[in-house]
Amino acid sequence: MASRVPSPIDALVAGVVGLFAVAEEVSGRTAAPDRPEAAWWIAAGVAAALLVLFRRRAPFGALCAYATANVAAFALVGEVAAAWQYYTLLLLLFTLLSEAHPRDWRAVTGLAVAGGFVAAMLAASSPPPGWGDVAVAVVMSTVAAGAGIAVRRHRSLAVQAAERGALLAREAVSAERARIARELHDIVVHGVSVMTMRTGGVRLMLGQERQAEREILATVEATGREAVEELRLMLNLLRGPETDATVPLAGLDRLDELVDQMSAAGLTVKTEIRGEPVPLPPGLDLSAYRIVQEALTNTLKHAGPTDVTVRIGYRPGELTLEVVDRGPTGPPPRAGESGYGLVGMRERVALFGGTLSTGPVPEGGYRVRAVLPL
Known part of the structure; x- marks a missing residue:
């Protein structure tokens, strides 16, 4: 078992055990006759409290040591168990089975030791116990053991x-990054291809007297062609056999198509363009479109048919995207599988060094706001 530092809960439980033991011994409210060595039993109660405090460090050792000491007292001294002694055993048994697997040898041995304690306690009782007393002892021991097993199983399921x-x-982050890579590779391949073709064009425009420059440009052109070929191979790997490579890349110029699709699905979408639109780099344009698309998809999934406002803001040095909905206007849609839309939006915003803020708005509804530097 892994050693553990006692927690405040452990200290509280140990304090309760110690107070219960001392109070029972001092007041004489035990199931046994008055004990002549009360001071010794008060000290035993305090020792039991300390054992309870550190029980998680070695639950098996704590249970065995406690049970052995008490059985020896029952057998050698002829003492009758007090209530606090039995309840402390139940607590130690619960702790052991909440830590050890039921098939672990420690758990099996601990159960046997606890059974021996109960048998010795009943044998030393005065007057002799009836069947009802035996049944109560067995049931309480079973409840403590079962509770420990249930706690351990619940903890294991929570960890899993x-x-x-x-x-x-x-996996969602990896899948979204692969999707972004697939889309951006198209852009990179196109850009490198254009650079390579223009380099070849410049090389052909140079005369024979500029042979050194022509050779340098030929090397650049050959390197560019190799890079394009490598990028295309990598792109085919990222796409996989199921991806349609002929589908054109999306951008904010296709926002109207996206609005029509979402309107057909039940959303009432209003778009607002603020500022003077400027040409966007292809990768940034694609990511902006995907952020708006994912925000609208999340709105449809979580709020159902409702009113949504999409604001595209062009400011000096930055592009702002804002999607605000009014929240559910009818019964909430049936919950489906939890998605990772925010994961994709965060990945795309982080790719361009932007910021993303999401959350409910005071007047009701939900807002997604992304700021992408240009």
Whole structure:
């Protein structure tokens, strides 16, 4: 078992055990006759509280040490168990089974040790216990053991769920980055191709007297052609067999088509263009379109048919994108699979060094706002 530093909860539980033990011994409210060595049993109660405080460091050792000491007292000294002694055993049994797998040898041995404690406690009882007392002891021990097993299983399921969630998030980020790479590779291939062709054109325009320059440009042209070929191979790898390479890349110039698609799906979309539109770099233009597309898709998924305003702002040095909806106007749509739309938007904004803010608005609804530097 991994060692653990006692937590405030452990300290609280240990304090309750110690107070219960001391109060029971001092007041004489035990199931046993008055004990002549009360001071010794008060000290035993304090020692049990300390054992409870550090029980998570070695739950198996704590249970065995506690049970052995008490069984020895029952057998050798002839003492009858007090209530706090039995309840402390149940707590230690619960802790062990909340840490160890039920098939672990520590768990099996711990159950046997706890059973021996209960048997010795019942055997030392005065007057002898009836069947009802035996049934109560067995049921309470079973409840403590079952609770420990249930807590361990719940903890294990929670850890597995967290790991699955982290794995799905990483897969979503990887998939979105691959999608961005596929789209931007088209742009890069086109740009390098244009550069290569223009370099070849300049080389052909030079006369024979500029042979050195022609050779340099020929080398640049050959390198460019190799780079284009390598990029195309990589692009085919990223695309996969199911991707249609003939589909043109999207941009804000196709925003009207996107609005028509979303309107057909149930959204009422209003667009506002602020500032004087300027030509955008292809990669930035594509990412801006995808951000608006994902924001509208999320609105349809989470708010259902509603009113949405899309604002495109052209400012000196930056492009702002804002998608604001009014929130659900009817019954909320049925929840589907959780998507990772925000993951894609964050990846695209981060790619260009921009900022993204999302969240509800005071008057109701939800807003997505991205600022992309030009």
